[in-house]
Amino acid sequence: MDLPGPIHDFILVFLGLGLILGSLGVVLFSNSMYSAFSLGLVLFCISLLYISSNSHFVAAAQLLIYVGAINVLIIFAVMFMNNSEYYKNFNIFTFRNGITSLVCISIFFSLVTTTLDTSWYSIIWTTRSNHIIEQELINNSQQIGIHLSTDFFLPFELISIILLVSLIGAIAMARQ
DSSP states (O other): OOOOHHHHHHHHHHHHHHHHHHHHHHHHOSSHHHHHHHHHHHHHHHHHHHHHTTOHHHHHHIIIIIIIIIHHHHHHHHHHSOHHHHTTTOOSOOHHHHHHHHHHHHHHHHHHHHHHHSOGGGOOOOOOOHHHHHHHHHHHHHHHHHHHHTTTHHHHHHHHHHHHHHHHHHHHHHHO
Protein backbone atom coordinates (compact mmCIF):
# COMPACT_ATOMS: atom_id res chain seq x y z
CA MET A 1 0.00 0.00 0.00
CA ASP A 2 1.36 3.38 -0.92
CA LEU A 3 0.12 5.60 1.88
CA PRO A 4 1.77 8.61 3.48
CA GLY A 5 3.99 7.78 6.46
CA PRO A 6 1.73 8.93 9.33
CA ILE A 7 -1.35 7.21 7.91
CA HIS A 8 0.58 3.98 7.35
CA ASP A 9 1.95 4.16 10.90
CA PHE A 10 -1.56 4.75 12.28
CA ILE A 11 -2.90 1.73 10.38
CA LEU A 12 -0.05 -0.44 11.68
CA VAL A 13 -0.66 0.71 15.28
CA PHE A 14 -4.41 0.12 14.88
CA LEU A 15 -3.87 -3.39 13.49
CA GLY A 16 -1.30 -4.12 16.20
CA LEU A 17 -3.79 -3.12 18.88
CA GLY A 18 -6.40 -5.33 17.21
CA LEU A 19 -3.94 -8.23 17.27
CA ILE A 20 -3.03 -7.69 20.92
CA LEU A 21 -6.63 -7.26 22.11
CA GLY A 22 -7.86 -10.18 20.01
CA SER A 23 -5.13 -12.50 21.25
CA LEU A 24 -5.82 -11.47 24.84
CA GLY A 25 -9.48 -12.20 24.18
CA VAL A 26 -8.63 -15.68 22.91
CA VAL A 27 -6.74 -16.45 26.08
CA LEU A 28 -8.77 -14.62 28.72
CA PHE A 29 -12.43 -15.10 27.72
CA SER A 30 -14.07 -17.86 29.73
CA ASN A 31 -16.73 -18.37 27.07
CA SER A 32 -15.35 -20.51 24.24
CA MET A 33 -17.53 -18.80 21.65
CA TYR A 34 -16.08 -15.37 22.47
CA SER A 35 -12.60 -16.87 22.25
CA ALA A 36 -13.35 -18.25 18.79
CA PHE A 37 -14.61 -14.87 17.60
CA SER A 38 -11.51 -13.21 19.06
CA LEU A 39 -9.41 -15.67 17.07
CA GLY A 40 -11.30 -14.57 13.96
CA LEU A 41 -10.40 -10.96 14.76
CA VAL A 42 -6.72 -11.88 15.13
CA LEU A 43 -6.65 -13.76 11.83
CA PHE A 44 -8.47 -10.90 10.07
CA CYS A 45 -5.96 -8.35 11.42
CA ILE A 46 -3.10 -10.53 10.21
CA SER A 47 -4.69 -10.56 6.76
CA LEU A 48 -4.89 -6.76 6.80
CA LEU A 49 -1.22 -6.62 7.79
CA TYR A 50 -0.42 -8.72 4.72
CA ILE A 51 -2.36 -6.26 2.57
CA SER A 52 -0.45 -3.33 4.06
CA SER A 53 2.82 -5.02 3.09
CA ASN A 54 1.66 -5.61 -0.53
CA SER A 55 1.26 -9.37 -0.12
CA HIS A 56 -2.20 -9.56 -1.63
CA PHE A 57 -2.16 -13.27 -2.50
CA VAL A 58 -1.09 -14.27 1.00
CA ALA A 59 -3.79 -11.97 2.43
CA ALA A 60 -6.46 -13.60 0.26
CA ALA A 61 -5.24 -17.06 1.24
CA GLN A 62 -5.29 -16.01 4.92
CA LEU A 63 -8.87 -14.80 4.61
CA LEU A 64 -10.10 -17.84 2.71
CA ILE A 65 -8.30 -20.55 4.62
CA TYR A 66 -7.98 -19.36 8.20
CA VAL A 67 -10.80 -16.86 8.67
CA GLY A 68 -13.19 -18.53 6.27
CA ALA A 69 -12.59 -22.20 6.98
CA ILE A 70 -10.57 -22.90 10.11
CA ASN A 71 -12.26 -20.33 12.32
CA VAL A 72 -15.73 -21.38 11.13
CA LEU A 73 -14.78 -24.98 11.89
CA ILE A 74 -13.67 -23.96 15.39
CA ILE A 75 -16.91 -22.06 15.96
CA PHE A 76 -18.99 -25.08 14.88
CA ALA A 77 -16.93 -27.35 17.13
CA VAL A 78 -17.54 -25.02 20.06
CA MET A 79 -21.25 -24.88 19.26
CA PHE A 80 -21.56 -28.69 19.19
CA MET A 81 -19.60 -29.10 22.41
CA ASN A 82 -21.62 -29.89 25.52
CA ASN A 83 -20.47 -27.43 28.19
CA SER A 84 -21.40 -29.55 31.20
CA GLU A 85 -19.24 -32.46 30.04
CA TYR A 86 -16.41 -30.13 29.07
CA TYR A 87 -16.12 -28.47 32.47
CA LYS A 88 -16.81 -31.58 34.58
CA ASN A 89 -13.16 -32.39 35.34
CA PHE A 90 -11.90 -28.82 35.32
CA ASN A 91 -9.16 -28.01 37.83
CA ILE A 92 -8.04 -24.49 38.58
CA PHE A 93 -4.27 -25.11 38.58
CA THR A 94 -2.31 -28.32 38.07
CA PHE A 95 1.36 -29.20 37.92
CA ARG A 96 1.23 -29.30 34.10
CA ASN A 97 -0.16 -25.76 34.05
CA GLY A 98 2.79 -24.61 36.13
CA ILE A 99 5.29 -26.19 33.74
CA THR A 100 3.47 -24.68 30.77
CA SER A 101 3.46 -21.26 32.42
CA LEU A 102 7.19 -21.53 33.14
CA VAL A 103 7.96 -22.47 29.52
CA CYS A 104 5.78 -19.65 28.16
CA ILE A 105 7.36 -17.06 30.46
CA SER A 106 10.87 -18.19 29.52
CA ILE A 107 10.02 -17.98 25.80
CA PHE A 108 8.54 -14.52 26.35
CA PHE A 109 11.66 -13.25 28.10
CA SER A 110 13.93 -14.75 25.45
CA LEU A 111 11.89 -12.99 22.74
CA VAL A 112 12.06 -9.69 24.65
CA THR A 113 15.84 -9.91 25.11
CA THR A 114 16.32 -10.87 21.45
CA THR A 115 14.16 -7.94 20.35
CA LEU A 116 16.04 -5.51 22.55
CA ASP A 117 19.48 -6.80 21.48
CA THR A 118 18.72 -6.63 17.74
CA SER A 119 20.05 -3.64 15.85
CA TRP A 120 16.93 -2.65 13.95
CA TYR A 121 18.63 0.29 12.24
CA SER A 122 20.92 -2.00 10.27
CA ILE A 123 17.99 -3.46 8.35
CA ILE A 124 17.92 -1.97 4.87
CA TRP A 125 14.45 -1.27 3.51
CA THR A 126 14.32 -1.16 -0.25
CA THR A 127 11.47 0.31 -2.20
CA ARG A 128 10.53 -0.49 -5.73
CA SER A 129 8.10 1.05 -8.12
CA ASN A 130 4.49 -0.13 -8.07
CA HIS A 131 4.74 -1.48 -11.59
CA ILE A 132 7.53 -3.90 -10.64
CA ILE A 133 5.62 -5.01 -7.52
CA GLU A 134 2.43 -5.61 -9.52
CA GLN A 135 4.35 -7.62 -12.12
CA GLU A 136 5.91 -9.75 -9.37
CA LEU A 137 2.47 -10.33 -7.82
CA ILE A 138 1.03 -11.42 -11.14
CA ASN A 139 4.01 -13.64 -11.85
CA ASN A 140 3.97 -15.14 -8.34
CA SER A 141 0.23 -15.85 -8.51
CA GLN A 142 0.62 -17.43 -11.93
CA GLN A 143 3.55 -19.51 -10.72
CA ILE A 144 1.55 -20.74 -7.72
CA GLY A 145 -1.33 -21.70 -10.02
CA ILE A 146 0.98 -23.48 -12.44
CA HIS A 147 2.67 -25.44 -9.63
CA LEU A 148 -0.66 -26.41 -8.07
CA SER A 149 -2.02 -27.68 -11.37
CA THR A 150 1.15 -29.51 -12.49
CA ASP A 151 3.79 -30.39 -9.90
CA PHE A 152 1.57 -30.53 -6.80
CA PHE A 153 -1.62 -31.79 -8.43
CA LEU A 154 -1.67 -35.19 -6.69
CA PRO A 155 -0.93 -33.89 -3.15
CA PHE A 156 -3.47 -31.09 -3.67
CA GLU A 157 -6.19 -33.58 -4.65
CA LEU A 158 -5.26 -35.97 -1.81
CA ILE A 159 -5.59 -33.15 0.72
CA SER A 160 -9.01 -32.25 -0.69
CA ILE A 161 -10.14 -35.89 -0.39
CA ILE A 162 -8.88 -36.06 3.21
CA LEU A 163 -10.75 -32.85 4.04
CA LEU A 164 -13.90 -34.23 2.41
CA VAL A 165 -13.66 -37.44 4.44
CA SER A 166 -13.15 -35.48 7.66
CA LEU A 167 -16.14 -33.28 6.84
CA ILE A 168 -18.33 -36.33 6.26
CA GLY A 169 -17.08 -37.83 9.55
CA ALA A 170 -17.86 -34.60 11.40
CA ILE A 171 -21.39 -34.55 9.95
CA ALA A 172 -21.92 -38.20 10.89
CA MET A 173 -20.72 -37.53 14.46
CA ALA A 174 -22.90 -34.43 14.76
CA ARG A 175 -26.02 -36.33 13.70
CA GLN A 176 -25.60 -38.75 16.60
